[in-house]
Amino acid sequence: MSFTHLHVSTAFSAHYGVSWPDELAQSAAADGATALACTDRDGLYGTVKHLKACMAAGLDPVVGVDLAVFDDGGDLRTQLAGRVVVLAHGHNKGAGYRALCRLISDAHARTSGKAGGAVPVAVTRAELASRTLHPETLEPVLTVLIGPDSDVGRAMGGRRYLRPRTLFKQWLDGMPKGTVAAEVVSHLSAPGQPLSTAHAVRMLKLAAEHGVPAVLTNAVRYCAEDGAATADVLDSARTLKSLPELTAEPLLQPNGQGWLKSADQMLQLGKEIIHAAGYGTTDLARLLGQTEALADRCRIDPVTDMGWKQPVVPEAAVIGIDGDPLVELTQRCEAGIGRRFPGISGEAEAQMRARLDHELKIIANLGFAAYFLTVAEVSRMILDMGVRAAARGSGASSLVNYLIDVSQVNPLQHDLIFERFLSRDRATLPDIDIDVESAERHNVYRRIFDRFGAERVTLMSMQNGYRARGAVRDAGLALGMDDGDIGEIAKQLWRFSARKFREALVEKPELKEFAGRVEQRDFAENQQLDLLVDLTERLDRLPRHISMHPCGVILGDATLLDRTPVQPSGLGLPMSQFDKHDMDPMGMLKLDVLGVRMQSAMAFAVREVIRLHPSKAEVVAAGVHPVGPEGTGPDYIAADGHIDLNAVPLDDEPTYELIRSTHTLGCFQIESPGQRELIGKMAPREFNDLIIDISLFRPGPMKSDMVRPFLEHRHGFAPEVYPHPDLIPVLKETHGVTVFHEQILKTFDVMTKCGLARADEFRRALGNELLEPKVEEFFRKEARAKGYTPDVVDKVWGTLKAFGSFGFCKAHGAAFAVPTYQSAWLKAHHPEAFLAGLWEHDPGMYPKRLLVAEARRLGIPILPLDINKSQAEYRVERVGSGPDRGKLGIRLSLNGIYGLSGAELKRIVSGQPYDSLADLRARSRLSKPSIKRLAQLGAFDTLHRESGGAANRADLVQHLQALQNRPSKKGVEVIEGQLSLPLGDVELRNLKAELPAPTMVENVRAELDLMAVDVSEHLMSSHRPLLDRLGVTTADKLLGLRNGTEVLVAGVRIATQTPPMRGGRRVVFISIDDGTGCVDSVFFHEAQELAGPLLFGTRLLLIRGNTRRTGPRGISISASMAWDLSRPETLPFPEKQSTGQRERDQQLQGPLDGISRNLAITGLGS
Amino acid sequence: MGMFSEGVDVVCTPAGEPLELTWAGRHYTVCAEPVRWYERRQWWVEETRAPLGTGPGLVDHEIWRVQVRLSDAKAAPGPEGSLTLDLTRNIGSGRWRLLRIHDALRPQSA
Secondary structure, eight states: OOOOOOOOOOOSSSTTSSSSSSHHHHHHHTTOEEEEEEEEEEEEEHHHHHHHHHHHTOEEEEEEEEEEEEOOOOTTTTTTTEEEEEEEESSSSHHHHHHHHHHHHHHHSSSOOSOOOOSOOOOOOHHHHHSSBBBTOOOOEEEEEEEETTTTHHHHHHHHHHHHHHHHHHHHHSTTTTTTEEEOOOOBBBBTTTBBHHHHHHHHHHHHTTTTOEEEEBBBBSTTTTHHHHHHHHHHHHHOOOOHHHHTTTOOOOSSOOOOOOOHHHHHHHEEEEHHTTTOOOHHHHHHHHHHHHHOOOOTOHHHHTTTTTBBBOOTTTTTTTSOOHHHHHHHHHHHHHHHHTOOOHHHHHHHHHHHHHHHHHHHHHHHHHHHHOOOOOOHHHHHHTOEEEEGGGGOOOHHHHTTTTHHHHTTTTTTTGGTTTBBBOSSOOOOEEEEEEEGHHHHHHHHHHHHTTTTTEEEEEEEEEOHHHHHHHHHHHHHHHHHHHHHHHHOOOOSOOGHHHHHHOGGGGGGHHHHHHHOTTTTHHHHHHHHHHHHHHHHTTTEEEEEEEEEEEEOOOOOOHHOEEEEEEEEOOOOOOOHHHHHTTEEEEEEEEEEHHHHHHHHHOOOOOOHOOOOHHHHHTTTTOOOOTTTTTTBBOTTTBBGGSSSSSTTTHHHHHHHHHOOOTTTOOOOOHHHHHHHOOOOOOOOHHHHHHSSSSHHHTTTOOOHHHHHHTTTTTTOOOOOGHHHHHGGGTTTTOOHHHHHHHHHOOOOOOOHHHHHOOOOOOOTTTTTTHHHHHHHHHHTTOOOOOOHHHHHHHHHHHHHTTBBHHHHHHHHHHHHHHHHHHHHHHHHHHHHHHHHHHSSSSSSHHHHHHHTTOOOOOOOOOOTTTOOOEEEEEEEESTTTTTTTOEEEEEESSTOOOOHHHHHHHOOOOOSSHHHHHHHHOOHHHHHHHHTTTTHHHHHHHHTTOHHHHHHHHHHHHHSSOOOOOOOOOOTTTTOOOOOHHHHHHOOOOOOOOOOOHHHHHHHHHSSSSOOSSGGGGGGHHHHHTTTHHHHHHSSSSSSSSEEEEEEEEEOOOOOOOTTTOEEEEEOOOSSSSEEEEEEHHHHHHHHHHHHHHHHEEEEEEEEOOOOOOOOEEEEEEEEETGGGOOOSSSSOOOOHHHHHHHHOOOTTOOSSSSGGGGOOO | OOEEEEEEEEEOOSSSSEEEETTTTTEEOOOOOEEEEEEEEOOHOOOOOOTTTTTTTTTTEEEEEEEEEEEOOOOOSSSTTEEEEEEOOOOOOOEEEEEEEETTSSOOOO
8 A cells, every 4th residue: 555645844844844855755755655745834945856856756746835824704914724735736737736836926925025024924715715726617726635733623622612613614615616625634642632633533524524525644744753853943943932932832743743654654543543533444445545536636747737847938029039039049149240250251250150050059959049039138138227247157158148248258269168058968948147236236136027027037046054053043042042152152163064063073173162061961051062962963954944046037938927936035026936956947047147246346437437537538548548550549448438348358468467466456356365376376468367367266276286287387397298199289278287177078079089068968977976987987998999098098087087076167267257357457547446446346355444555555545534525435536636636536435434324324415515514414414423423534624624723633523522412402493495604614613722633543543443444544554663673574575585584574464264275284374464565474283373362363463474485476474473463562572672662662552452343444254 | 640650561462552561560451442642752851862863752752541450350340440551662662661640440531
């Protein structure tokens, strides 16, 4: 006998189900089942995984949902009357599945999409009834199971004996005939309790009494008994109550019997229920027979019911074509040739044409033409919005994409292989990712919804699973442990999976103290810690909730919402319940529209350039662009001064010079300490070098020491080595080192003649335990057959095996290198506008203050905050007076000042200019603390000067502080429309000059405290005398020193990294900024021991070490010791300090002293 | 009614239902159909470990409510002289313990 479980929650029932779909399916199949249901709570979150698992296990999937129902008698918006299971009928061309999707979307339609919303996920009985019948044939397409958790089941424990029957009758009256079944469940709990056999008997009898079929289920939450404890912890996490509290309520499952019982066990259970009901064997047969009959009705055909793996793209009419999509695509490619390859002819044209034919043939074979047109449409729409966009990912491998303007990379120029993107052996929709300006991402989403229609678009979701920190918090909550205690423990957990908690206790030094407490099991509290570890491990990876995926947008035709349930996202737009793993199986077209801050920063810079230089001639002059033979400047600058960044040629020498200088702070992908070092070593000369650089700077190649041989060969220190002359064309560009996926493909192809499509399949199999041996066998056999010696075959296979799994797709590298080049180009030609863009959008890895320091290093004036000149964003401004007169400077923005609200900011800007403080108060209605802070930052200095008052900033701040402490009295309201007399600022003019003016250190401290940026001068400047006495070398002087010179360097920390290293020993990289540039230092094991707590805790560092020359322009410090600069008594002065000097040092206060608020200053952390 | 935790030797039917038991040196026969259920344990208090793979018996235990009478008694059938006991079987060891004795003269119904 086999038994079909019709009520099963998977782990994707967040905070409820315990087991993964494949565990459940395998377990059911092993027991001889032929079908299995997945009925997750509130949605189809686990359904696609369930389908996949069932197909793999040879089961028919059954698909349903466990939904709450609103109480017809209560407040329809919030009061619930239990939960029911709704199953979709199958083999009806998707009618059942469609109804299920729509029903679930109904259930979510009224919710807010935000956590803790007042409206629960639920349907009314009327909604449920309306979805149960086929809209045309009126045949039932859904079955509703009224079980122990329904209002009927819950009423069985009450005192009103007739209540369950009344409620059951209401269901029968409210639902179309043939759509209801009674769900009989016994978890063998104590007699008379919920889920007891007695309750099951009553449900069975109700069904018999009303002639409704009854089915037997086990309301499964876990695959095996062991999962029951995890379910308890999940109940606690869901209800936010501890296990002792839940026991008291009582809200926990009555026992641990809700597992996927075997057919024998279910038969036994059925016997017990039938026996307790006083029925006979025919009744047992009927119960089980009805269960299987319903199961049969609900067997889903993944292909005909759910469209399994059948790609669906928007209708041709929607993308604006009326003919064959392939014809249209071909025509658009033709049109693109003129634009992308003007004047191409001869051999080059033949090659290009051959490639185009090749790609179109594959696209035609797969029927994906409409897909390409859709992506092109989205891409065009984004560009029409005036938003910067760049395709990235393997999509850059396609000439078609280049010709229809989806990608900016010419695949022929960079030798990119189409098969890496799409091939006839790979019939899944390929990924095309589009990077857009981060600030415009949501607008782009909305526009896509508008353009394609809300019925064809939805956002993709992602599952958020438990990681160590969340798991330990929820495990602690379940055990009723103290919040503070748990918080302390959680803080120590970082970057390991919860499943390895016990292992980590042994290994990680930061967990030593906790491990010690766990060891001492004698104390009750520590016993709990042992359990805490076990429960944390149990929660590992279990889904907690879904959220909007950071970039996925699903596009479909008008039937999209028949194929996926949707629910509101935090953004207000609907979000699918499916995640990225579900896209391909469900044939869904997903576009990744990723917000990239660098794109925003570059767009900002281009706008600033036009604003400052509103004509082509001005831009050419300002940016020192080539004027060209006609003297009119390059084509990529429009008459109005707009720069088309994508059209800038990739061979601009000043740009490469800037990159080689390693002063690449702010440049996309190449600003990190490690990248600056690599760039210094590599000295890129052309665009391909950038592609290689970006591809090399990955954990894989760095870890496996690919970089050193590459550099040695590149600089000619060592001869290039090729395993076989046949591979020279493949590996030439990387000097014999295999770096790119594309090279792996070609290596396979050259040595086995397998074709590039198969080669990509082989590449994917590398690193896969099962498949790799087969690939190896094939490779060895075929390569030998082609006459390669065993030696060569061995060597090449070794490379393939080692690098295949983490090599980098060159198309990715090429797509990444475009914004890298563009950002460097902007920095080289329009540094003021570019830095303003960086400050505004803050795209990088460093604290903003470092990019301000970079402006200072470049000699760009940093213009202080000014109540009349500062805007809500950073602005480039021509300096009107002073030593910098005529230069371009960057005016600080009013945005990002501590305590200044968004509304205040808006009011200030809309009211500018102000002629007095009174005017400012009256019109911007700023709070007193905000006015005082603006004064501290010098925003009123100009106003103050103009008023002719004799007092200084300190006097003003004191005055405002005094006002702030005084209770406010209602001032005379200025009547609307009546202007006060232009008296100038009486308040400022009459301020008494009493206090000494604030020192530079005080000003800088205020800036750091309130804006996290040192503006007036670099925060290290005030330390300079001390550093000079210590004999510190500045960053700009390091390059002039010999390799291995011992030096002292000092600065403020800007980055701390502990990347994974070969050999496993931790290496700590600390970068500091001293005002003349960055110093990158590396602490190996011994230096770490010596530096001890200074490694991670200090903001100002003095470091002793030896210079390490890393390339023509690269130098770093191998540290031997470090000190905390803010503790002068500990510093290694070369000679004895006089007592007076020492006292003066002790009293010396740096700008950072006393600031504890803002970690964004130093970039502490990882 | 009292709470106990005494070891009991139980003889079961092939289906696993208690048939006879030996408690404190005396033999009893089960004289009515026993009732069986599973009851939750406060495992987070009673256990010090709950690692994955602990298996059955962590969250609940099996309870049998049996009505017994002394095997050698010649008393007439009827409620007099019978005892209602709650037994529990440890899933791991298979050992039986006596959990509760109900008022002897008031037969319990489920």
